[in-house]
Amino acid sequence: MTSVTVKTGKPYEVRIGAGLLKEAPAMLSALLPAKRLMVVSDDNVYPLYGESLVNSLSAAGFQTYSYVMKSGEQSKNLTVYGDLLQKLCEAGLTRDDSVIALGGGVVGDLAGFAAATYQRGISYVQMPTSLLAAVDSSVGGKTAVDLPGGKNQVGAFCQPALVICDIDTLKTLPEEEYRNGCAEIIKYGMLLGEPLFSRLSEQPVKEMYEEIIGCCVAVKRDYVEADEFDRGLRMLLNLGHTAGHGVELLSCFTVPHGRGVAIGMAIIARAAHAMGFCDETVPERLVKLIKAYGLPTETAFTADEVSAAVSNDKKNTATSMRIVYPEAVGSCKVLSVSKETFREWLKAGGLA
Numbered sequence: 001m002t003s004v005t006v007k008t009g010k011p012y013e014v015r016i017g018a019g020l021l022k023e024a025p026a027m028l029s030a031l032l033p034a035k036r037l038m039v040v041s042d043d044n045v046y047p048l049y050g051e052s053l054v055n056s057l058s059a060a061g062f063q064t065y066s067y068v069m070k071s072g073e074q075s076k077n078l079t080v081y082g083d084l085l086q087k088l089c090e091a092g093l094t095r096d097d098s099v100i101a102l103g104g105g106v107v108g109d110l111a112g113f114a115a116a117t118y119q120r121g122i123s124y125v126q127m128p129t130s131l132l133a134a135v136d137s138s139v140g141g142k143t144a145v146d147l148p149g150g151k152n153q154v155g156a157f158c159q160p161a162l163v164i165c166d167i168d169t170l171k172t173l174p175e176e177e178y179r180n181g182c183a184e185i186i187k188y189g190m191l192l193g194e195p196l197f198s199r200l201s202e203q204p205v206k207e208m209y210e211e212i213i214g215c216c217v218a219v220k221r222d223y224v225e226a227d228e229f230d231r232g233l234r235m236l237l238n239l240g241h242t243a244g245h246g247v248e249l250l251s252c253f254t255v256p257h258g259r260g261v262a263i264g265m266a267i268i269a270r271a272a273h274a275m276g277f278c279d280e281t282v283p284e285r286l287v288k289l290i291k292a293y294g295l296p297t298e299t300a301f302t303a304d305e306v307s308a309a310v311s312n313d314k315k316n317t318a319t320s321m322r323i324v325y326p327e328a329v330g331s332c333k334v335l336s337v338s339k340e341t342f343r344e345w346l347k348a349g350g351l352a
Contacts, residue, residue: 002214006139006221008228010159014139014221016213020166021053021127025060028125031162034096036063038088040111041102042071045129048172050102053127065091069110073146073253076106078154081145084114098123098161104130104177105137105257109152112143116158123161129169131181131205132258135188135216138163140224140234150312151245157229167209175294178206180258182293187239187261188216190286193330201289235315236332239324240265243346246309250301262290266297267349272325274348277333282326303346307339 001017015027028037037057041050046068057064067087069075088099101111101124108126115124126138144155170178182205189197196215205212220237227234244264248255255263269283287297299306315322320336323345327333337345 002210004214004217004221006159007225008141008159010161012160012162014163014165014217016134016165016167016210016217018166018168018210020164021049021169022056024053024127024164025056025062027162027164028057028062028098029060031125032098032123034094034098035061036065036091036093036097037100038065038067038091038093038097039100039102040067040069040084040107040114042069042075042104042107044071045103045107049129049169053100053102065093069107071103071106073106073248073256076110076144076146078145078147081110081114084110085118088114088118093118093122095119095122098125100125100127101138101160102127102129103133104128105133108133108138109142109144109155112141112158112160113145113155116143116156121158124158126160126163128163128165130177131170131173131209131213132177132184133181134165134167134170134213135181136184136220136237138165139217139220140237141228142230150310151249152314153312159228165213167213170206170209176256179294180256181205183240183258183262183265183290183295185212185216186286186289186293186295187237187265188219189289190239190265190326190329191236191332192219193328197285197289197329201292205293235322235334236324238315238322239326239332240268242310242313242315242321242323243267243306243349245313246306247299247301249309250305255299259296262295263297263299266290267299267346267351268323268325269349271345271349272327275345277325278327282328285329286326298350301351303343303351306346306351307343311339 244260
């Protein structure tokens with residue numbers, strides 16, 4: 001097992017390894033003061049892992065409840081969030097009790113936000129079952145739901161009490177979900193540089209899950225510890241996300257997050273070269289790696305459409321937008337630009 005400790009205002013441990021869901025009752029018994037839990041999952045994950053987890057928690061003496069939502073980004077909304085809060089209330093959970101987020105990024109974001117706000121905050125535990133959630137969204141304390149006008153528009157910073165990543169759950173991932181997670185891993189390769197970036201070209205991620213997840217979590221740990229509330233350095237973790245979120249929103253989320261990030265990274269890297277911020281090898285190497293994992297690097301949406309779609313992006317100010325761009329493999333920067341200049345970047349990145 002690999003363990004990474006995240007030393008934020010409320011420190012916690014990220015445990016990564018095989019067979020950890022079976023050990024979860026013992027881990028939670030040692031960590032949580034109360035015995036009532038709400039396991040939040042979706043209709044894809046719960047039949048695979050939720051029922052057995054609930055049974056093992058009950059056998060360990062926990063009073064366990066379940067909330068199962070429809071899978072997909074479309075469920076990350078205020079209606080489902082409100083329904084979950086109502087179920088927490090009906091179950092009689094108190095501030096001493098906890099929420100368990102068993103699933104991918106949507107489940108983790110929604111369950112975490114419910115935990116952050118129910119009775120002004122109860123503890124929660126992340127149990128990511130998707131590669132994307134394991135390497136990124138389960139760590140760092142960002143919780144949120146979407147609005148019609150944009151992704152993650154309503155949320156809170158709330159660090160989990162523990163993250164349990166059982167890599168055995170990744171064996172049942174559909175190929176599309178595997179590739180989505182690889183997009184975020186490629187992002188970490190751009191941030192960290194060598195040897196991670198080259199390693200991703202040499203060996204498939206699925207052959208080294210524990211090592212790669214541990215590496216990505218350690219990178220994110222460093223950014224989160226330095227900037228827990230996303231006011232400066234942590235913004236670098238948004239490489240590819242601004243344009244990517246626009247593509248996701250415009251597609252009505254038929255383009256999943258990982259594919260959106262892949263497209264966004266390719267756009268910004270091409271634009272950075274065109275604008276003179278990096279040499280041509282940067283977009284060439286990045287696009288080659290993205291394509292090697294079966295991910296897209298282009299979109300049919302126009303610069304005007306994508307720019308309008310991200311007009312409410314959380315990184316925006318009243319007069320500017322923030323672009324995260326690569327200047328080299330292993331070095332990224334944040335640049336504040338006007339909305340018109342952002343459109344120019346999108347066009348330089350290949351959008352019509």
